[in-house]
Amino acid sequence: MKSFSNLSILIGLLFTSYGCGLGKWDVGEQYIQKIEGTSKLLYKYDAWGGRDSHCAGYVILDSSETFKVDPKENLPFYYLMGIPNKTVIEGVSHICDNSCGEVYKKAISNFIPLKKEASERQGIHVINIVYQYKGFAERGGGIERYHFENFKETRDSLFFYNLDDVESRNGQHVDSLQFRKTDVTIMQNETNDINKIIIQDLVVDRAAYEIKSNITYYLTPKSKVRSNSFSDYGIFKEVAK
Structure with a gap:
């Protein structure tokens, strides 16, 4: 049976670069997905550092490069929206937008994107589709x-x-x-x-x-x-x- 709807959101919040700092990292989990038609790899990882600092996320690297934890290189989303290709990678994230904490119950749920953010990594367009926290949580x-x-x-x-x-x-x-x-x-x-x-x-x-x-x-x-x-x-x- 289904668990609390907010549980997936909490997992997503953990799977970000929030709290990432500099220093030595111990990579706990690491996964690779090949990006078809390129020499690029999409890494998904989870790492721990000093003072219980935590860093996780997605990173694009060329297959000739060696993976290392660098929070500045993390892609800006929590989950992929589809299969990455040589042109574009789409993912989703969420922000509070006056729907967190004490105002959560009173906030009006919004299930469509607040904005789309575009950037580029390793020659691939990166699209981050940003949702309201409450709307995203309620559909979890x-x-x-x-x-x-x-x-x-x-x-x-x-x-x-x-x-x-x-x-x-x-x-x-x-x-x-x-x-x-x-x-x-x-x-x-x-x-x-x-x-x-x-x-x-x-x-x-x-x-x-x-x-x-x-x-x-x-x-x-x-x-x-x-x-x-x-x-x-x-x-x-x-x-x-």
Whole structure:
């Protein structure tokens, strides 16, 4: 069953460069997604520094470059909106806009973007679509967890079959789930067996860019599945330590 709707928002807030400083960083988690048609890589990482400082986010690097934590190079969003390509990367973030803290309950919810910010990194256009915090939070659907038996991948989507819900007490069975490739992350062990697939299922009406829903799915295979069973297109894969 769904958790509190604000939980995905809190995860997003943690997954930013807020509080990042200078100094030595210990990278806890690191994932790579290849950007098709380029020599560029999109990194997704999580790192800790001195005095419990925390830094996380997305960074574009050329494949010839060595990754290092540099908060100034972090992309400005919390989640990807779609599959990055050689031309553009789109992501979303949110700001308070008088809808946080004590004024949260009184604020009028807004589900369409407040603004769009454009920049450029490594020759790729970066679009950050900024939403109101309350509107983004209210369309959040929390977390769902399933064990899956089979899957199918197309160029822009993922399908999972014969799933068992492990989040709710009732443990309902689901025949299938379908996801667009938005922000998909594969966690794997040292032999490339998949431990877990995390999908940030952000659904946006492209006509007005209205937020429809934002649910985090944790999918675990019922039997051994290698990460190379999935393509590198539109999917982050964990970097071996």
